[in-house]
Amino acid sequence: MTQPQRPLSPHLQIYRWELTMALSILHRVTGLLLSVGALFLVFWLLAAAAGPERFAAVHGFVASITGQVLLFAWTLALFFHLGNGIRHLFWDVGYGFSMPAARRSAWFVLMFSVAATLLAWYCGLNWGTGA
Amino acid sequence: MSRLRTPIARARGLGSAKDGTAHFWAQRLTAVALVPLLVWFAASLVSLSGAGYVDFIAWIAIPFNAVALLLLLVALFWHSMLGVQVVIEDYIQLEGAKLTLLVLSRLGHIMLALAAIYAVLRIGLGSQ
Numbered sequence: 001m002t003q004p005q006r007p008l009s010p011h012l013q014i015y016r017w018e019l020t021m022a023l024s025i026l027h028r029v030t031g032l033l034l035s036v037g038a039l040f041l042v043f044w045l046l047a048a049a050a051g052p053e054r055f056a057a058v059h060g061f062v063a064s065i066t067g068q069v070l071l072f073a074w075t076l077a078l079f080f081h082l083g084n085g086i087r088h089l090f091w092d093v094g095y096g097f098s099m100p101a102a103r104r105s106a107w108f109v110l111m112f113s114v115a116a117t118l119l120a121w122y123c124g125l126n127w128g129t130g131a
Numbered sequence: 132m133s134r135l136r137t138p139i140a141r142a143r144g145l146g147s148a149k150d151g152t153a154h155f156w157a158q159r160l161t162a163v164a165l166v167p168l169l170v171w172f173a174a175s176l177v178s179l180s181g182a183g184y185v186d187f188i189a190w191i192a193i194p195f196n197a198v199a200l201l202l203l204l205v206a207l208f209w210h211s212m213l214g215v216q217v218v219i220e221d222y223i224q225l226e227g228a229k230l231t232l233l234v235l236s237r238l239g240h241i242m243l244a245l246a247a248i249y250a251v252l253r254i255g256l257g258s259q
Contacts, residue, residue: 046246048184085165
């Protein structure tokens, strides 16, 4: 049974874009990307359980350009979702609801995401076991 | 979690998830758990970067790492399952399609979680 097409009130066409709006949808998008990435995490663990040959095959992909780009994107999504998630938890207990506070925490989350990602990758590339 | 719901609320069964409070609480609980677990996981991945098969297996064999990884997997897949549920409920209005996708998501998440837990246990217990 299909639903009758009902008119939708305009939203994207009329509201002025705010940073807080962008972060809200970004939180959802990064969440979905992380869920898809978690699928790969499972494959990685199963490959490790299966033995050295399977693990080497999976690791070959991770080490490739595509793999590294995807991993970078996943870690960026991870740190953003983590930072914005903590921002959400503060809201849940009642802190930071005013627009100025929300905008400030939004900038903080964005900076944290980029900084944490870069820091993690810098450390990983320079100080990992294989380095 | 059902003690968070009154009998009349349970009888009415309103709302798309039918059990909003429990969902909200579980989402926040897993979120709070994921904060330290993910920090640990990120740090571990950094320390493990470039490691070969033997090093990785040895790392998982350490009980603390195995248990933390299991906790991470449970919290992560539970959190993801709840999050995806909300996304489906928001964008799919057709009841049949919505229910199908919700069931698929839930089953998929459970399958992935069990597969991952099995892998960790197999590695961790196997190398003793």
